[in-house]
Amino acid sequence: MKVGVVGSSAVDIFAVSKFFRPQLGDQRSHIVLEHGSQLWLDNAINEPGGDGLIASLVFARQANTTQLLTRIANDLYGDIIKTIAAEEHVQLMGNIHTTQTHTDTTLHLRSASQDQTILHFTGSYLRLNKADLANLRPDIDLLHIASLPTEKSLLNKLLAFAKRNTIEVSINPRFIHTLPSKALLKILRACNIVVINQDEASLLLGTYCSCIEAAEKLSRAGIGHIVVYCNDAQSVVVKDSVAYIAQEPPKNKSIDGSGAEAVFAAGYVEQFVKSANVGLALSHGLRQAASVKTIIGTRSGILKQPVFDTLKITTKTL
Amino acid sequence: MLTKDQIQMLAIGDVVTDAFIQLLPAEAEIEHDQKRHPLLCMTYGTKIPFQDAIVINGVGNAANAAVASARLDLRTAYISDIGDDRVGHDILRSLRDNHVSTEFITIHKDAKSNYHYVLWYGADRTILIKHEDYNYHWPEIRSHQKPDWIYLSSIGSSGKAIHIGLMQYLRKNPDIKLAFQPGTFQIREGSKKLQELYTRTNVFVANKEEFQQILESNSTNEKTLIHKMHSLGPETVLLTDGPKGAYGSDGKQIVFMPPYPDPKPPLDRTGAGDAYASTFTSAIATGKGLQQALAWAGINSMSVVQQIGAQAGLLNQSEIEAWLKKAPASYKATVV
Numbered sequence: 078m079k080v081g082v083v084g085s086s087a088v089d090i091f092a093v094s095k096f097f098r099p100q101l102g103d104q105r106s107h108i109v110l111e112h113g114s115q116l117w118l119d120n121a122i123n124e125p126g127g128d129g130l131i132a133s134l135v136f137a138r139q140a141n142t143t144q145l146l147t148r149i150a151n152d153l154y155g156d157i158i159k160t161i162a163a164e165e166h167v168q169l170m171g172n173i174h175t176t177q178t179h180t181d182t183t184l185h186l187r188s189a190s191q192d193q194t195i196l197h198f199t200g201s202y203l204r205l206n207k208a209d210l211a212n213l214r215p216d217i218d219l220l221h222i223a224s225l226p227t228e229k230s231l232l233n234k235l236l237a238f239a240k241r242n243t244i245e246v247s248i249n250p251r252f253i254h255t256l257p258s259k260a261l262l263k264i265l266r267a268c269n270i271v272v273i274n275q276d277e278a279s280l281l282l283g284t285y286c287s288c289i290e291a292a293e294k295l296s297r298a299g300i301g302h303i304v305v306y307c308n309d310a311q312s313v314v315v316k317d318s319v320a321y322i323a324q325e326p327p328k329n330k331s332i333d334g335s336g337a338e339a340v341f342a343a344g345y346v347e348q349f350v351k352s353a354n355v356g357l358a359l360s361h362g363l364r365q366a367a368s369v370k371t372i373i374g375t376r377s378g379i380l381k382q383p384v385f386d387t388l389k390i391t392t393k394t395l
Numbered sequence: 396m397l398t399k400d401q402i403q404m405l406a407i408g409d410v411v412t413d414a415f416i417q418l419l420p421a422e423a424e425i426e427h428d429q430k431r432h433p434l435l436c437m438t439y440g441t442k443i444p445f446q447d448a449i450v451i452n453g454v455g456n457a458a459n460a461a462v463a464s465a466r467l468d469l470r471t472a473y474i475s476d477i478g479d480d481r482v483g484h485d486i487l488r489s490l491r492d493n494h495v496s497t498e499f500i501t502i503h504k505d506a507k508s509n510y511h512y513v514l515w516y517g518a519d520r521t522i523l524i525k526h527e528d529y530n531y532h533w534p535e536i537r538s539h540q541k542p543d544w545i546y547l548s549s550i551g552s553s554g555k556a557i558h559i560g561l562m563q564y565l566r567k568n569p570d571i572k573l574a575f576q577p578g579t580f581q582i583r584e585g586s587k588k589l590q591e592l593y594t595r596t597n598v599f600v601a602n603k604e605e606f607q608q609i610l611e612s613n614s615t616n617e618k619t620l621i622h623k624m625h626s627l628g629p630e631t632v633l634l635t636d637g638p639k640g641a642y643g644s645d646g647k648q649i650v651f652m653p654p655y656p657d658p659k660p661p662l663d664r665t666g667a668g669d670a671y672a673s674t675f676t677s678a679i680a681t682g683k684g685l686q687q688a689l690a691w692a693g694i695n696s697m698s699v700v701q702q703i704g705a706q707a708g709l710l711n712q713s714e715i716e717a718w719l720k721k722a723p724a725s726y727k728a729t730v731v
Binding site: 090092094099106107108109110111112113114115116117118120121152153156178179182184186192193194195196197198199200 | 412414416418425426428432433434435436437438439440441442443444445446447448449450481482485510512514516517519520521522523524525526579664
């Protein structure tokens with residue numbers, strides 16, 4: 078399968094120190110560092126990040142021809158991303174360099190526990206523009222939008238491109254506050270598969286919803302194939318008025334949740350497009366997500382072979 | 396290249412690249428502990444956007460000293476260690492751009508270069524450090540390259556080979572002058588383990604807290620600390636005390652220099668101490684007296700905090716002289 082991914086690329090830096098444990102304040106817990114001091118890290122690990130790059134790695138590891146449309150800068154982190162893309166056989170499309178900003182970077186301040194404080198910079202992907210879309214190739218089978226571009230017009234152009242070339246479109250909208258809910262819903266209706274997490278779904282619907290409620294409501298709002306990812310709890314798919322409810326068994330100890338949703342989304346979409354089987358797709362997506370949670374960073378946890386086990390799935394006709 | 400000329404200043408110490416993570420004002424806050432030390436507080440377990448990331452190549456105590464010295468027209472070379480990666484090659488380019496000879500820099504295959512993350516909030520910063528353990532070794536310095544001065548500063552915990560190599564080299568070349576601005580591990584070693592180094596030092600530079608640590612003294616009296624340091628060996632001693640000013644001593648007299656007034660609020664305090672230390676040493680190396688060396692040092696330190704990073708604000712001689720001409724009357728050395 079030939080896949081085109083549109084989304085952000087970043088370098089995730091995991092800085093590990095006991096000083097990143099919370100100190101209890103009056104109201105909230107804080108990381109407290111002596112300002113003006115030097116703090117020796119126990120470890121510092123650079124890993125690929127950004128939803129677009131992570132999704133590309135999932136597609137590429139399943140032997141799909143994978144192209145990524147993204148934006149990075151001509152700097153150290155841009156170089157790291159280019160090296161990783163080359164190693165993983167992900168083709169970076171077009172002139173991806175931006176001169177106006179640094180490459181997107183995320184600094185994870187971690188202590189021994191899984192919780193962390195994340196400092197993130199989003200600059201280069203925001204520079205994705207209409208001219209970049211000319212780099213998309215019409216011979217792809219699937220267009221996966223892993224991060225929302227900042228402008229609605231870019232999304233509309235992506236959808237128009239897919240329609241013109243009869244390409245299936247999947248989308249995993251993150252940080253949905255960048256678009257008004259009504260406009261975003263209209264775009265989601267035009268996609269073949271929508272993968273969204275429970276929090277974002279609740280935001281989109283304007284009220285807190287459980288996984289099942291969110292999936293049902295978004296299905297009723299006109300999204301034909303909706304997948305609601307609920308982290309370690311239930312994940313739900315509603316397609317053709319049938320709800321598929323899966324429970325991810327917590328087999329492995331979760332170390333780091335970074336990238337898990339992007340991996341789940343790409344894993345689900347990849348298997349569904351290949352097999353048209355919701356059960357297989359859910360199983361594969363959840364296993365991929367569970368695997369990346371067992372290590373710090375995402376890349377080395379992404380599975381090369383699909384995993385289909387006896388994931389319990391219940392169905393319900395709506 | 397300096398291979399045909401004698402080196403005037405040879406800096407020694409680790410080189411790093413600093414990534415300045417510029418925190419947004421609303422995303423963190425400064426509180427103070429009981430001793431009024433500033434504390435950087437960020438909400439735990441959340442996602443905090445930051446404004447920008449600015450990468451500055453080729454910094455660190457010794458690298459800053461090398462660039463300061465080169466900018467003051469001293470022919471400068473640098474002994475350090477880097478990995479064979481993009482960070483390392485960017486460091487080399489940056490040093491060369493600043494007219495520092497890199498021929499004594501060892502590139503280690505399959506190793507990473509030192510990279511620090513600097514949490515920048517207000518004018519101050521908290522530095523997250525991860526040093527690489529290199530297989531350090533003393534490089535070959537040919538006789539025609541023999542330096543007039545050596546400036547030794549911060550080296551990682553595994554840098555013993557550099558100290559041993561340096562002391563052997565200095566024993567063979569007793570006419571070389573040595574300036575010593577100790578880094579974290581050298582301070583932790585204390586004065587007893589590094590006794591020969593202290594005895595051999597011509598110019599010693601540290602801040603007040605570092606004096607107390609090295610001398611294992613609780614004294615807050617600058618004169619006491621300076622006298623104790625002289626007793627370890629250094630001929631000339633500089634004690635810096637942050638925004639309060641600095642004290643210089645040649646063993647005969649102690650001179651206090653107030654800070655040069657900031658023309659505008661400081662942007663980033665990174666490298667202020669390094670600028671003071673290296674400018675003071677460079678001035679002494681070019682034959683300036685104690686009072687003039689202190690005057691130069693205060694100006695370069697003031698200039699550095701007006702820009703981001705430790706090197707952008709370093710001045711050349713004529714720029715320092717220009718600032719000196721318009722110095723307020725209060726910017727004057729006084730004998731203590």
